[in-house]
Amino acid sequence: xxxxKATKLSKVFGGLKAxxxxxxxxxxxxxxxxxxxxxxxxxxxxxxxxxxxQPTSGEIDFDGKSTIGLKPFQITQKGVARTFQNIRxxxxxxxxxxxxxxxxxxxKYGILESVLRMGRxxxxxxxxxxxxxxxxxxxxxxxKKDEIAxxxxxxxxxxxxxxxxxxxxxxxxxxxxxxxxxxxxxxxxLMQMIxxxxxxxxxxxxxxxxxxxxxMNVCERIYVLEYGSIIAQGTPEEIKNNPRVIEAxxxxxxx
Amino acid sequence: MGNNKKELLAFVAxxxxxxxxxGLLMLDVIGPFWxxxxxxxxxxxxxxxxxxxxxxxxxxxxxxxxxxxxxxAYLGAVLTVKLQLPFIVxxxxxxxxxxxxxxxxxxxxxxxxxxxxxxxxxxxxxxIRITILNIPYVGGASGFMGIPRYSNFTxxxxxxxxxxxxxxxxxxxxxxxxxxxxxxxxxxxxxxxxDTTKYKVMAFTIGAAFAGIAGTLFSHYFYIAHPxxxxxxxxFDILTIVVLGGLGSISGSITAAILLTFVSAALASxxxxxxxxxxxxxxxxxxxxxxxxxxxxxxxxxIFGRLMGGNKRGNTQGx
Ligand SMILES: Nc1ncnc2c1ncn2[C@@H]1O[C@H](COP(=O)(O)OP(=O)(O)OP(=O)(O)O)[C@@H](O)[C@H]1O
Ligand SMILES: [Mg+2]
Numbered sequence: 001x002x003x004x005k006a007t008k009l010s011k012v013f014g015g016l017k018a019x020x021x022x023x024x025x026x027x028x029x030x031x032x033x034x035x036x037x038x039x040x041x042x043x044x045x046x047x048x049x050x051x052x053x054q055p056t057s058g059e060i061d062f063d064g065k066s067t068i069g070l071k072p073f074q075i076t077q078k079g080v081a082r083t084f085q086n087i088r089x090x091x092x093x094x095x096x097x098x099x100x101x102x103x104x105x106x107x108k109y110g111i112l113e114s115v116l117r118m119g120r121x122x123x124x125x126x127x128x129x130x131x132x133x134x135x136x137x138x139x140x141x142x143x144k145k146d147e148i149a150x151x152x153x154x155x156x157x158x159x160x161x162x163x164x165x166x167x168x169x170x171x172x173x174x175x176x177x178x179x180x181x182x183x184x185x186x187x188x189x190l191m192q193m194i195x196x197x198x199x200x201x202x203x204x205x206x207x208x209x210x211x212x213x214x215x216m217n218v219c220e221r222i223y224v225l226e227y228g229s230i231i232a233q234g235t236p237e238e239i240k241n242n243p244r245v246i247e248a249x250x251x252x253x254x255x
Numbered sequence: 256m257g258n259n260k261k262e263l264l265a266f267v268a269x270x271x272x273x274x275x276x277x278g279l280l281m282l283d284v285i286g287p288f289w290x291x292x293x294x295x296x297x298x299x300x301x302x303x304x305x306x307x308x309x310x311x312x313x314x315x316x317x318x319x320x321x322x323x324x325x326x327x328a329y330l331g332a333v334l335t336v337k338l339q340l341p342f343i344v345x346x347x348x349x350x351x352x353x354x355x356x357x358x359x360x361x362x363x364x365x366x367x368x369x370x371x372x373x374x375x376x377x378x379x380x381x382x383i384r385i386t387i388l389n390i391p392y393v394g395g396a397s398g399f400m401g402i403p404r405y406s407n408f409t410x411x412x413x414x415x416x417x418x419x420x421x422x423x424x425x426x427x428x429x430x431x432x433x434x435x436x437x438x439x440x441x442x443x444x445x446x447x448x449x450d451t452t453k454y455k456v457m458a459f460t461i462g463a464a465f466a467g468i469a470g471t472l473f474s475h476y477f478y479i480a481h482p483x484x485x486x487x488x489x490x491f492d493i494l495t496i497v498v499l500g501g502l503g504s505i506s507g508s509i510t511a512a513i514l515l516t517f518v519s520a521a522l523a524s525x526x527x528x529x530x531x532x533x534x535x536x537x538x539x540x541x542x543x544x545x546x547x548x549x550x551x552x553x554x555x556x557x558i559f560g561r562l563m564g565g566n567k568r569g570n571t572q573g574x
Contacts, residue, residue, distance in 0.1 A: 101433070101449070104432065104448060111457075128429070
């Protein structure tokens with residue numbers, strides 16, 4: 001069953017059609033790649049799926065229900081979490097607080113319990129902290145939990161962003177160029193990590209990535225975007241041999 | 256466990272401080288001049304800490320705090336003078352009215368960003384003041400006179416401690432973290448499932464309610480509520496305290512409130528100098544320490560431990 005189904009999404013900025021007739025279907029548990037040249041509309045597609053932009057036309061169904069008109073926080077609460085191409089951490093806060101914040105909408109204690117520090121407050125705060133630290137351990141960041149997020153090296157900031165997205169306990173995770181700025185070794189580790197968390201957390205993952213080789217290696221299916229439209233989709237093997245893709249995106253690289 | 260102990264310690268320290276000051280007041284060791292300043296410090300702490308919740312922690316730039324203070328000052332006076340209700344009802348009523356107004360005003364204005372929000376809150380503060388100015392029932396331009404002096408050190412101190420504990424505990428909860436995440440990155444906050452509009456309005460409402468409490472305490476100390484007490488200059492005073500102490504630091508706001516109340520008292524006979532000195536102070540601050548005296552740090556036992564040579568360092572890691 002499809003967990004996410006987008007049908008004929010379009011987004012127009014002024015005169016520019018950033019995304020047009022974008023249709024995509026993600027099955028539960030899939031790891032799918034979204035590739036395309038610079039400015040193809042990949043990030044815009046993410047912004048449509050997460051409610052940052054409202055589509056000019058088209059339909060989005062998540063878990064069988066339309067998400068059109070919902071605000072980003074409502075879509076996240078339904079189970080879609082994401083990372084950003086240009087990292088958006090809570091940069092002045094500690095690594096631990098970054099992750100803790102993402103538990104927010106699962107927390108049950110109210111304002112009064114917070115202010116009086118009674119009821120579920122202590123118990124839940126303890127749980128949040130423990131779970132956040134566990135997540136940081138998975139991403140090898142637990143010994144940096146008290147550091148200010150902006151002081152982390154680039155690769156670690158990217159990992160922290162994924163850890164934070166997971167704290168929201170999503171069903172679908174959207175990763176916008178998670179390996180950008182990482183060295184080849186870090187990238188390799190990250191991809192193993194992504195495969196692993198998909199299994200461990202029972203996720204569906206949609207991944208934007210520039211590095212073709214990398215996408216081919218980890219993704220089960222791939223969509224190719226050019227000038228806002230999907231020009232091809234299929235298994236890595238099919239994409240590799242699709243003449244339209246070779247022409248539009250790969251150029252001579254594949255030869 | 257360690258946390259509860261610290262809470263208790265802080266509470267005992269407050270009571271001890273209160274007992275000593277109250278004792279000195281009763282023995283007349285602290286005369287009327289210092290008593291006045293003590294009360295003003297407390298009221299300024301309430302105003303600054305509550306504005307810090309909006310400006311410092313949630314990152315919304317409001318400069319109309321005096322307007323909410325005016326609502327508390329006047330409504331409280333109506334409740335005690337016209338309706339003969341007890342002081343506690345006036346305080347709660349002042350808080351509720353200011354908070355309600357904050358809520359109503361916050362809903363539309365908090366959609367605005369940065370400079371626009373600042374201008375809108377500045378305008379709204381003035382609108383509140385001018386509206387009051389034109390209501391004869393509360394004295395119009397000559398002010399609401401004949402308010403009984405119900406405020407004393409006890410009331411004001413309790414209200415201050417309550418404010419500080421309330422806002423500190425709020426900040427150290429998932430709700431406070433939601434507010435802080437808006438300051439840090441609103442888009443990321445939304446992406447983490449935080450209803451940013453709700454939390455902005457909540458911070459604004461809570462901040463306004465506490466400004467209302469400060470207003471009620473204020474008018475019931477000075478026998479009068481006068482529109483001239485709640486102009487933009489008052490909002491600017493409060494903002495100066497918050498910025499000086501550090502946006503996002505409660506201890507900073509408290510320290511700066513004490514400091515600036517004294518500066519203001521020392522310059523009482525030269526009012527024209529006060530604004531110049533405030534402005535110079537802000538300029539120097541922006542040049543040398545733009546994050547304010549405390550940045551977004553709090554004074555904690557940890558820091559004291561470090562200053563004392565750090566032999567207790569291991570004990571404070573719990574938080
Ligand atoms: N908010 C916006 N307003 C106007 N134009 C926009 C906006 N966001 C994106 N665009 C335009 O839409 C097109 C697609 O941009 P988008 O960021 O989605 O591309 P991308 O595939 O993510 O590219 P990259 O690989 O560089 O990240 C670009 O031409 C971009 O300039
Ligand atoms: Mg992009």
